[in-house]
Amino acid sequence: MRPQFLYEKNLQGVANSVKRKQEQYRKIVRHLYYNGAASIAEIVKAVKISQPLVASLVDDLMSYGMLLDKGVGESIGGRRPNLFCLNSEYQYVIGVDINLHTLNLAVFDLSNKQIFREEIKYFDLENSEDYLISLIDKIESMISHLGIPREKFLAVGISIPGLVDAKQGLSHTHLSVAENGLAHFMGERLGMNVLLDNDARTMALGEKAFGKAIDKENVLCLNLSNGIGLGMILNGELHSGKNGFAGEFGHILIDPEGKLCYCGKIGCLETLTSGKILVKNIREAVDKGQPTLLANYKKENRKIDLRAVVEAILQGDQFAIDQLNQMCEYLGKGLVTLIHLLNPEMVIIGGKIAHAGKFVIDPVTMSMNKYAMSRISSETELVCSDLLDDSALMGTMANVMRSVLSLD
Missing domain, CATH: 1.10.10.10 (Winged helix-like DNA-binding domain superfamily/Winged helix DNA-binding domain)
Known part of the structure; x- marks a missing residue:
């Protein structure tokens, strides 16, 4: 049998x-x-x-x-x-981490070992059938390269930014063109089961299964990249909300008189603190002649992106550090609201900005100390993820195995 x-x-x-x-x-x-x-x-x-x-x-x-x-x-x-x-080689799981400008693919065995990983740069996320076809082609190419029979793949786990209804397999923000939902569309064409969730929640699952949240019960996981995402582990379980939309931390109100957000509302946290805003502010300053290591990018006709900004910060570029500090002031202020409401034992910062390490931890901590009730905030540990760029990929593996082995 x-x-x-x-x-x-x-x-x-x-x-x-x-x-x-x-x-x-x-x-x-x-x-x-x-x-x-x-x-x-x-x-x-x-x-x-x-x-x-x-x-x-x-x-x-x-x-x-x-x-x-x-x-x-x-x-x-x-x-x-x-x-x-x-038997770790009995079955394998495919992990797909979709980002705004890159695509990460991985294959895991049943010991959670990553036997293959590939980062595909300049793979810009578009709500089009052409993107979906390219995505499927990349996965098929990986399967062919590995030479593993298709029946040996247990499932595909997908992580994607934006509003996601994991139960229905629907991505509302991106790739909504997929007929009958992204999970169904991908599963039908790949001939495999597909599980889908938001990138911040898959990151939280990755941290709970393999990272700093392993032995924790109440943890907030921030995905700080181009935008801001939040995955919540509450009482040891992933919290998704009624329709899977819990964790839209980037869209809490910070400044009622602030800028218009892409969501259509005014003064969202993401208009003040996100990788996209950090890069935008630095590019504008460089165009005006601001002295910074990043000015060399303009001279050499290279694009200033978030990775370049983080590298400049790690090299001690004071202007880039000051811009990050300003962003972290608002981030800490927003985090205080969550800490007062949820009283987590740990906040984990992941995503591309987490590569900045203490340059992000220190100013966020200062901001939290400034705005929080010390009795509450003193019990919350603020750390950067050890999994970094792999947290969402590891989370896709955790999500698949959680579903397959569920006793519900």
Whole structure:
């Protein structure tokens, strides 16, 4: 019997005994995926299934090639037990991280190892069928390059900026031209299951599964790149809201008399603090003759982008640092609202601006100390992500496995 639980959650028209067995398989695989190799006795204790049945189910999963016998483990008294683990090469997951100007692709095995990664620059996000066709071509080219049979791919996880309804597989802000929704469109053409979510939420999942939020219950994850996104881990779970739109932090009101935001409202945080605004302000200053390392870009006809700005900051360019400090003043002010409301134990800054490290942490901390109630803010740790550009990609893997191994 094929382990159908990996591919289909709702086994309609299937006998209850078969459904029950598939659920038991899922419990065992879930335990081994999240906890690593285990003995039969350890699995029995974790999944609350009888020892003879667990032994039989493990034999089944080994016959499918999904589990491996690692040999004997350490004894805690008596005969040393055999340990069983997932076969990391049994299935693979494709991760797709869509950004405004770049595309990141990765393939993961079941040990979460990234066996392939590619960054495609100048892949500008457009709401067009041509973009979708190019995206599918890039994924197909990757599959062909790796030489892995298509049936070995468990699913595709996609991260994309903007408003996303993950349950329906819909991207409302970008690629809305996809017929019947982005997840359905991609899945139909790739012949695979596709899971979709907003980039900040996939980043939060990545941090919870593999990053600094592993042992945390209440964490805010900021994606600071061209815009500002927010992923929230509350009481140990990803918080998405009713329709999956929770976390539009960049569109909280900061300045009622401020500038018009692209969302159509006035004075959003994103009009004052985002990678896009930071680059815009610096470009305008360079055009007016501002002394800065970035002036060399203009002389050499090179484009000043966010990566170039962060590099200048790390090289000690005072003008670029001052511009970042000004942005961080508003960012800290906005964060205080979230900290007062949610009382998180940690705020993780990710995205391209996180590469600036202490140059972003220090001014945001100063701003938070200025505006926050110290009793609350002192309990919140502010850090930069260790995963950096991989956080959303790692989050696509976490999202797929979370869905596949869910016990709901």
